[in-house]
Amino acid sequence: MVLPKSPARPPILNAFREALTATLPIAAGFLFIGAAYGFYMQRMGFSFWYPMLMAMIIFGGSLEFVTVTMLLSPFAPLQAFLMALMIQARHLFYGIAMLDRYKGMGWKKPFLIYGMCDETFALIFAKKPHPDVDPGWFMLFVTLLDYTYWFTSAALGGIFGSLVPFDTKGIDFVMTSMFIVIFVEQVRQxxxxxxxxxxxxxxxxxxxxxxxxxxxxxxxxxxxxxxxxxxxxxxxxxxxxx
Known part of the structure; x- marks a missing residue:
């Protein structure tokens, strides 16, 4: 007796499942860093929706930490522009490296460009999806999931930072320590x-x-x-x- 074959999963579902599996380590890292960012902003006197909104609009962890200081400093648009340009300039090279992969992406392309971050670039550039998985949907779901992990973690950090009383002494050092780690990693590479x-x-x-x-x-x-x-x-x- 020949058993009927189980129906194949839709291509979109296959792409989502593979992207979810591939991005789980990123989710774990974003949870701690994003929450620390939310805690930090709350510690500096901002409501929880500030880190959530900034995470959704800026979507650049290093720049978001620096933006906290900018918001508390005198208005200096030129300095803010140059700072943002210097911190995020590496994304220019990410874009050049992804030109061929993003060809023919249609309506997905604007969000793929907007949602490019270090972790998303590293994963998409290094990992080839399963032959049965559509590369376009895979890249879209990787970008979307990483984006969601980040702004959700930032929002949770801001919410719990305002609800749960705890000693925040020293949390403002998180930005300094993050840039020290980035500098050391760059030197090593x-x-x-x-x-x-x-x-x-x-x-x-x-x-x-x-x-x-x-x-x-x-x-x-x-x-x-x-x-x-x-x-x-x-x-x-x-x-x-x-």
Missing amino acids: QKTPLTASIGLCSAVICRLLFGPDHFLIPTMIVILILVTGLRKRITQKGGFPS
């Missing part, structure tokens, strides 16, 4: 310490010359000039990703 040395030395010297309140823009200008002038040498030494 580079084949030459030249780019890290340029950034570190430029920041220290400009801070000494211009003071803690006015050194940021000069630092960015000096870094841009040095990196542009030494680009050929840095590339030869493996300081820039290929």
